[in-house]
Amino acid sequence: MSSTASVPDAHHGPAITDFKLKNGMQVVVIPDRRTPVVTHMVWYKNGSADDPVGKSGIAHFLEHLMFKGTTKHPQGEFSNVVTELGGQENAFTSMDYTAYFQRVAKEHLGTMMEFEADRMTGLVLSDDVVNPERDVVLEERRMRTDTDPSAQLGEAVAASLFAHHPYGTPIIGWMHEIEGLNREDALNYYRRFYTPENAILIVAGDVEPDEVRALAEKTYGAIPARGEAPQRQRPQEPPIRAARLVSLADPKVEQPTLQRAWHAPSYTTAKPGEAEALELGMQILGAPSTGRLHRTLVMDKRVAVAAGAWYQSTAVDRSRLMIYAVPMPGITLDQLGRDVDAVIKAVAVEGVSDAELRRAKTRLIADAVYAQDSQSMLARMYGSALATGSSITDVQEWPHRVEAVTAEQVREAIRDWLGAPGAVTGYLLKEEAA
Amino acid sequence: MSSTASVPDAHHGPAITDFKLKNGMQVVVIPDRRTPVVTHMVWYKNGSADDPVGKSGIAHFLEHLMFKGTTKHPQGEFSNVVTELGGQENAFTSMDYTAYFQRVAKEHLGTMMEFEADRMTGLVLSDDVVNPERDVVLEERRMRTDTDPSAQLGEAVAASLFAHHPYGTPIIGWMHEIEGLNREDALNYYRRFYTPENAILIVAGDVEPDEVRALAEKTYGAIPARGEAPQRQRPQEPPIRAARLVSLADPKVEQPTLQRAWHAPSYTTAKPGEAEALELGMQILGAPSTGRLHRTLVMDKRVAVAAGAWYQSTAVDRSRLMIYAVPMPGITLDQLGRDVDAVIKAVAVEGVSDAELRRAKTRLIADAVYAQDSQSMLARMYGSALATGSSITDVQEWPHRVEAVTAEQVREAIRDWLGAPGAVTGYLLKEEAA
Numbered sequence: 001m002s003s004t005a006s007v008p009d010a011h012h013g014p015a016i017t018d019f020k021l022k023n024g025m026q027v028v029v030i031p032d033r034r035t036p037v038v039t040h041m042v043w044y045k046n047g048s049a050d051d052p053v054g055k056s057g058i059a060h061f062l063e064h065l066m067f068k069g070t071t072k073h074p075q076g077e078f079s080n081v082v083t084e085l086g087g088q089e090n091a092f093t094s095m096d097y098t099a100y101f102q103r104v105a106k107e108h109l110g111t112m113m114e115f116e117a118d119r120m121t122g123l124v125l126s127d128d129v130v131n132p133e134r135d136v137v138l139e140e141r142r143m144r145t146d147t148d149p150s151a152q153l154g155e156a157v158a159a160s161l162f163a164h165h166p167y168g169t170p171i172i173g174w175m176h177e178i179e180g181l182n183r184e185d186a187l188n189y190y191r192r193f194y195t196p197e198n199a200i201l202i203v204a205g206d207v208e209p210d211e212v213r214a215l216a217e218k219t220y221g222a223i224p225a226r227g228e229a230p231q232r233q234r235p236q237e238p239p240i241r242a243a244r245l246v247s248l249a250d251p252k253v254e255q256p257t258l259q260r261a262w263h264a265p266s267y268t269t270a271k272p273g274e275a276e277a278l279e280l281g282m283q284i285l286g287a288p289s290t291g292r293l294h295r296t297l298v299m300d301k302r303v304a305v306a307a308g309a310w311y312q313s314t315a316v317d318r319s320r321l322m323i324y325a326v327p328m329p330g331i332t333l334d335q336l337g338r339d340v341d342a343v344i345k346a347v348a349v350e351g352v353s354d355a356e357l358r359r360a361k362t363r364l365i366a367d368a369v370y371a372q373d374s375q376s377m378l379a380r381m382y383g384s385a386l387a388t389g390s391s392i393t394d395v396q397e398w399p400h401r402v403e404a405v406t407a408e409q410v411r412e413a414i415r416d417w418l419g420a421p422g423a424v425t426g427y428l429l430k431e432e433a434a
Numbered sequence: 435m436s437s438t439a440s441v442p443d444a445h446h447g448p449a450i451t452d453f454k455l456k457n458g459m460q461v462v463v464i465p466d467r468r469t470p471v472v473t474h475m476v477w478y479k480n481g482s483a484d485d486p487v488g489k490s491g492i493a494h495f496l497e498h499l500m501f502k503g504t505t506k507h508p509q510g511e512f513s514n515v516v517t518e519l520g521g522q523e524n525a526f527t528s529m530d531y532t533a534y535f536q537r538v539a540k541e542h543l544g545t546m547m548e549f550e551a552d553r554m555t556g557l558v559l560s561d562d563v564v565n566p567e568r569d570v571v572l573e574e575r576r577m578r579t580d581t582d583p584s585a586q587l588g589e590a591v592a593a594s595l596f597a598h599h600p601y602g603t604p605i606i607g608w609m610h611e612i613e614g615l616n617r618e619d620a621l622n623y624y625r626r627f628y629t630p631e632n633a634i635l636i637v638a639g640d641v642e643p644d645e646v647r648a649l650a651e652k653t654y655g656a657i658p659a660r661g662e663a664p665q666r667q668r669p670q671e672p673p674i675r676a677a678r679l680v681s682l683a684d685p686k687v688e689q690p691t692l693q694r695a696w697h698a699p700s701y702t703t704a705k706p707g708e709a710e711a712l713e714l715g716m717q718i719l720g721a722p723s724t725g726r727l728h729r730t731l732v733m734d735k736r737v738a739v740a741a742g743a744w745y746q747s748t749a750v751d752r753s754r755l756m757i758y759a760v761p762m763p764g765i766t767l768d769q770l771g772r773d774v775d776a777v778i779k780a781v782a783v784e785g786v787s788d789a790e791l792r793r794a795k796t797r798l799i800a801d802a803v804y805a806q807d808s809q810s811m812l813a814r815m816y817g818s819a820l821a822t823g824s825s826i827t828d829v830q831e832w833p834h835r836v837e838a839v840t841a842e843q844v845r846e847a848i849r850d851w852l853g854a855p856g857a858v859t860g861y862l863l864k865e866e867a868a
Contacts, residue, residue: 053487054669156676163602165595174598174672235488238608242590242860245679426676 024197038205057173070122095389149250266315277413348415451643458631472639491607504556531821583684700749781848
C-alpha cells in the first residue's frame with residue numbers, strides 16, 4: 001500500500017500557458033523538458049454524440065478521411081513526413097471529441113502545425129477515396145463488434161442506458177447508417193465542426209510559450225474565423241425508473257460476465273465535489289486486489305473470479321458508472337448480481353472507513369500523477385478536460401478537491417447514484433446446446 | 435364460432451372516389467348513405483415519430499394548439515359552431531399521423547371545410563395561449579404516465595425495443611422536452627408539416643363525390659401549393675441480438691403483468707402476405723377466449739388469469755408485436771414467461787391447424803367489416819392506411835390477401851418474428867415491503 005508520503009506532489013502541476021488566437025482557437029502549452037520532444041495535438045469539440053440523427057459514425061468516419069490529403073498535400077504526404085522525421089501520429093474519436101496528434105523532435109513542431117492547420121480547412125474528398133474508406137470502417141465494425149458477443153452486449157447495454165441521449169449510440173456508428181454515409185455527409189460535418197472556434201491546440205514538450213504562439217499564429221492563425229463555435233445539439237435522457245436486464249447468449253462466450261450500469265454525473269454536470277466523491281467511491285468498490293468487490297466476491301465469498309468498476313467521469317453530459325463481475329463456475333449471474341448489490345448497499349448504508357478513503361485518495365491522485373509522467377498522457381489529460389467543458393484550473397485543482405472529499409460525501413454519492421432506480425444489467429452467457 | 439357464411443361480404447368495399455386537388459392535397463370520398471350525416475377528417479402525414487430531435491411531444495402539442503384560433507376565427511369559434519350545429523369534433527396524434535375530425539349533419543360539410551382549411555395556414559399563436567396549454571399537456575403527462583407504473587413500464591419497454599428509432603419515444607413526449615417546447619417550436623413544426631401536399635381529406639357520409647370536390651376546391655383548393663411534401667427523417671433501428679428485460683416494481687401495482695415485445699414488419703414494410711400472416715398468427719395466439727394463450731395458460735395450465743396479443747400492423751416503419759399475460763397468484767413472471775414461450779414455440783415448430791386458420795380469418799375479416807358499420811371507423815380505417823403508405827386498393831383487397839394466407843405462412847411469420855433474438859420483456863411487479 002502506498003502511504004501519502006510516497007505520493008508525488010500533484011498539487012502544483014506544470015506551469016501551463018494558455019491563450020486564444022484571434023480566430024478563436026484555444027492554445028495550451030504544457031512544459032515538459034525531460035526530452036527534446038513535443039506532443040502536438042488538435043482537439044475538436046465534437047464526437048460521436050454530435051453525429052446528426054441517422055448519420056451515426058460520421059465523426060469517426062471523418063477522422064479516417066482526415067488522412068486523405070488536401071489541396072496542398074496529397075494523400076500520404078503528411079504521414080510520410082511524420083515517419084521520415086522519426087515521429088509518431090494517430091487520431092481518435094470519442095463520444096465528445098475528436099483529436100489528432102503527432103509526437104516529433106521539437107524542431108519539427110512548426111512543420112506539424114503547417115500540416116495540421118492545412119487539413120483543418122483544405123481537405124479534399126472524392127468518391128474514389130470516400131467509398132473504399134467506408135468499406136474499411138465497415139470491416140472495422142464487423143471485426144470489433146459484430147463478431148464479438150461481448151462488444152455486442154456492451155452496445156446493447158449502452159443503448160438501454162441511453163435510450164434517448166446519443167451516448168447510447170456506438171462511436172463507430174450502427175452498421176446500416178455507416179453504409180449510408182457518403183462524401184456529402186463527411187463534407188457537411190467537416191465544414192460544420194472543423195473550425196478554429198471549435199478547436200483546441202495542445203502542445204506539450206520542451207518548448208517556450210512564445211515560440212508556440214508565433215508558430216500557431218503563422219499556421220492556425222491564418223485560418224479565417226467563422227464567427228462562432230458550432231453548437232452541440234443533444235437530446236437529454238429522460239428519467240426511466242424501470243430496471244433493465246440485457247442478456248446475450250452466444251456459443252463463442254468463454255466466460256459468463258455480469259455488468260451493471262447506472263447514470264452518473266460527469267465532472268461537467270456534477271454538483272461541486274460529487275464527481276470526486278464518485279471517483280473515490282468507485283475506487284473503494286472497484287480497485288484491483290484491494291477494492292471491496294474483489295475482496296468480498298473473489299476472496300471472501302469466492303463467488304467471482306474477477307470484479308471491478310469503471311466510471312466515465314470526463315464527459316459533456318450525464319454519463320455512466322459500471323460494475324462488472326465474472327462468476328466462479330456454478331454461480332449464476334443472478335446470484336452474483338445479488339452479491340454485487342450487497343457490496344454496494346453496505347457502502348450506501350454504512351459508508352466507508354477513513355483508512356479506505358485515505359487509500360483511495362492516495363491511489364487516485366498517484367495514478368493521475370504517474371500518468372503525467374507520459375508526455376502524451378499529460379497532453380490528453382488537459383485536452384479531454386478542456387474539450388468536455390472543464391478548465392485548466394479545474395484540472396490543476398483536482399487533487400485538492402479529491403483531498404477535500406469526506407467519507408459521508410462518498411456514502412451519499414454511492415447511495416444517490418448506484419442506489420438509483422433504472423440501472424441496466426448486462427448478462428453475457430455461454431449459449432447452451434439446444 | 436362464426437362460419438364463413440355468416441361473415442358479411444367485405445370483398446367489395448364501398449365505392450370510394452379519390453382525387454387530388456391542384457395543390458397536391460389528396461381527397462377521398464367514402465359513400466355511407468344510412469344517415470344524413472358526414473364525417474369530415476383531415477389527416478397530416480406526420481406524427482410523434484417525426485418530432486425533431488430534442489423536441490419530443492411537439493406533434494401532440496401542436497394538435498392542442500390547433501384549437502387556439504386563426505386570423506379569421508378567434509379561439510373557440512370553430513368548436514362553438516360545431517356544438518351549435520349539434521356536431522362532434524376531436525383530434526388525435528399517433529406516431530405516424532395527426533388527424534382532426536368533425537361529425538355533422540351533411541348540409542354543414544362546407545362549413546367544416548372552411549374552418550379546417552382556414553386553420554391549415556391561418557393559425558395564430560401567442561405566448562399567452564402557448565404557455566398555459568403547455569401546462570395542460572404537462573399535467574396530461576403527469577396524470578396519465580408519471581403516476582401510473584403500468585404506463586411507465588410501457589414507456590420503458592418501448593424505449594428499449596426502439597433504442598434508436600423514434601417509435602421508442604412516447605407520443606406525448608418526454609417531460610423535460612415538453613417543458614422546453616415554445617411558440618417558435620410549434621410554429622416551425624406547423625409551417626413544415628401543415629401543408630396541402632402533406633394532407634389527406636377524408637369525407638365519409640351521405641355525399642356525392644362531385645359535391646365534395648366542389649367544396650374542397652373552394653376551401654382547401656385555395657391554399658397555395660408548397661411544391662413538395664415534407665420528408666419524414668427517421669433513423670432506423672439497428673439489429674440488437676441481446677434480449678432485454680425491463681422491470682418496474684411499485685406499491686401501486688395491483689396485478690403483476692408480463693409483457694413481451696418484438697419488432698415486426700408493418701403493412702408498409704412487410705413482404706407480400708407477411709403482415710397478413712402475422713395478423714392471423716397473432717389472432718390464433720391471442721384472441722380472447724379462443725386464442726392459444728388463453729386456452730393454454732388460463733384454461734389448461736391455470737398459470738394466468740388473462741393473456742392476449744397485440745400487433746401494431748399499421749405503421750410507416752418496422753413496428754412491433756406484443757404479448758401480455760397476468761399470472762395466477764403464486765406463479766412468477768419468469769415461469770409465466772417460459773409458458774408463453776412454449777405456446778409460441780408450438781406454433782413456430784408445429785404450425786397451426788386448418789380449423790384455427792379458418793376461424794382466425796373469419797374473425798379478422800368480420801372484425802374489419804363490423805368496424806365499417808361505424809362511419810367514423812370507416813373513415814379512420816382509410817385515413818390511417820393512406821397516412822402510413824398504403825393505398826385505397828390495398829385496403830379494399832385486404833380481405834382477399836387475408837383469405838390467401840396459408841398455414842405454413844403463419845408458421846413462418848411467427849417463427850421469424852416471435853422467434854427472433856432481441857425481444858424485450860416487461861415485468862410489472864408489486865413492490866414488496868422493504
